[in-house]
Amino acid sequence: MNVRRLIPATAVAGAVALGITALSACSGPGTAGGSDGKLDVVASFYPMQYLAEEIGGSHVSVTTLTKPGVEPHDLELSPRQIGSLGDADYILYLKGIQPAVDDAIAQSGVKNTVDAATLTTMETHGAEVDSHDHAGSGAEEHADSDEETAGRDPHVWLDPVKYAEVAQGVGKSLEKADPDNAADYRANTEALVGKLDALDTEYAAGLKSTTTKTFLTTHSAFGYLAERYGLTQEGIAGVDPEAEPSPARIKDLQHVAEHDGATTVFFETLASDKTAKTLAKDTGLRTDVLDPLEGITEKSKGHDYIEVMKSNLAALQKALGAK
Template structure:
């Protein structure tokens, strides 16, 4: 959906949240917000607070790149008062958003405010997908904006503005909640900046090239074994290339992600005789934590792995 269409939806008078007949939230008067991945859920829940119900259409544990919407998921999106999504990230969501007409929900596209990056590597990853098609074609755009706290704050502000426009009775609540979230994110950004200010290494190797925003925000260099597709297996040529780059950079830790998708990280670590550690791309709900806690765990892992003082 284009920015112009989203703006038109925001301004269309029939979309006032709580207006009769406009949404699934009309039965009890509660605002309904649909989201399509955990990071967007975190943002929406913080901005909405107790004013709205936030529903994540991705089943628990589902890799967000692989999301295929069930009929109930499609219905949740189409009948919500508002939708927070990221265009180009999930094809099924893009298709469903394309079905929304002028009487549908307010759509807030995180891509309009997150200042998305292209994949940082200037080479093409040679990856082996096996019998299944795991090609997550994001057009070279890295969707993982949430690994930069300030981009999360920008998306939260955009959501608050959209909700305030369409639900003016609760505008102050949305704006206050977004401001409080920004304060928390400012603190998090400061903690990460301080924690990674003085490090022996500034290059880190990851199994899944999901950390470009973190590297961009905190003056680090990411080497991804596999590309943006977390399920693709790298070719032997790519593994050899990473081995050389990691050796040249003096890397002492190789980072894999939770869930056992190593994408060759264990092989690279064994070949170099270095430590294997975990770095969370926060695509799924962090176990026993939330976005802020997961980012602090990532800071701890990087602080140790990059030998920071």
């Protein structure tokens, strides 16, 4: 089960005090430390890493705290990683999705720290999304979180429009952090926003006319995407994509599938397909992958954000009966 583990504040403070400077435990391109003259950027997980690399270009050296293949919500930071945060020139993260990271960053003392959640409007979605965001059964685990993050759906990167808003904010923050290269950051931001605008257009056209608007997923990560393109997300277990659905929930979803004409149960690349197959067997539906893009691995249907999002679109079109 994906249990969010919080790092005690005392442990965070102690690790920072040690002054450990290496980021060898992190993954990602480039070399940390700024010895090559580049801005030393630390990203919390893949959606933030992608923004930093695309916008920063040749002027940044990016490391990510979440290794490829690691489910971000399960992340535990080593003392070395925690202590190393203080040596970063710029930190980009998304508050509310990785509590251990939130706590460590709060103790890092880094001036140029950007919370992507502040760069767009965060929303709440259905009950299944709320459970993913630490409400309901997971509330006790996240009791120390700031009130303003409680109940919000953090998956803004799955909506190309919102992700573009975040990209624009990241670009402006990099301009301030490294004014000598502001023109390049501005140009790179415009190029990325152009790609995201094109992706939004492709999604809108591709999902405009479908046989059904409802899709079932083990991971309730697609609330923003569903809202953007007039779809309905039905989450199975919410917080844990590997959890077995209850008999009552299976019955509910059987009714939904029959009533709404749903055809497919989606699972993700970073978790087992056991739950999806269990439900599919009981409902006579098929299974497929809908990637929440929390990390890129060899199993991903694409090498980067844009490619995987296009694969997601193709999967949705097939499942929804796009015309």
